[in-house]
Amino acid sequence: MGSDITTTEEQNIEAKWLEGIKNHYRITDERFNSGLEFASLVVDGVSKVQAYERAFKTTREFAVSSSTTLFRSKWIQELIRYMQTDDSIEYISEVKSTIAILHGIVKDSRASFREKTEAAKALQPYIKQERQKLEIEMNVKSDDSSVIDKVVALAKELASQGKMLGTSGQVIDAVLID
Secondary structure, eight states: OOOOOOOOHHHHHHHHHHHHHHHHTTOOHHHHHHHHHHHHHHHTTOOHHHHHHHHHTOOHHHHHHHHHHHHHSHHHHHHHHHHOOOHHHHHHHHHHHHHHHHHHHHHOTTSOHHHHHHHHHHHHHHHHHHHHHHHHHHHHHHHHHHHHHHHHHHHHHHHHTTEEEOTTSOEEEOOOOO
16 A cells, blocks of 8 residues: 555646746746745744755855845746735635634533623624625615716706716707608
8 A cells, every 4th residue: 555645736836836946037947946945034033144044055144145135036027926825815714713612602602601791792803894894895885876866866957957978077958840
């Protein structure tokens, strides 16, 4: 029995993307792997000089003179951008998991009344935030429709007076031709 390593579709997509970067910028395998490690260390908060030292296994003096140039290169910037996660995405996923846990406590038949009450109290700020988002969305939609309704009403009123709106918004007298 051999151990077969299977890759997910996400891993395949990532490998293809990384291979595309390597081919596009014509970087050797060894340099690309070191650059990937450098970008990963920079994203993790390590200074550019220390990251260069570790990734390329060089002296500090050489790292001081070369790290900034490598950091500013387009392929390294693309790798860093790819590796950085958006804080708002992390926040949203944390909020969702928190809500799921609290909701699970409220629905749990084995939970005590006190635990359910505390979980329900903790859910209140999240519920309030969602209501505010929905109200904002509804206000935006209703504002759009009211503007459209006003324009349609204005056009009907002008048409009843035998007038039209021109392309630049000016009122034009129109004569009906029978």
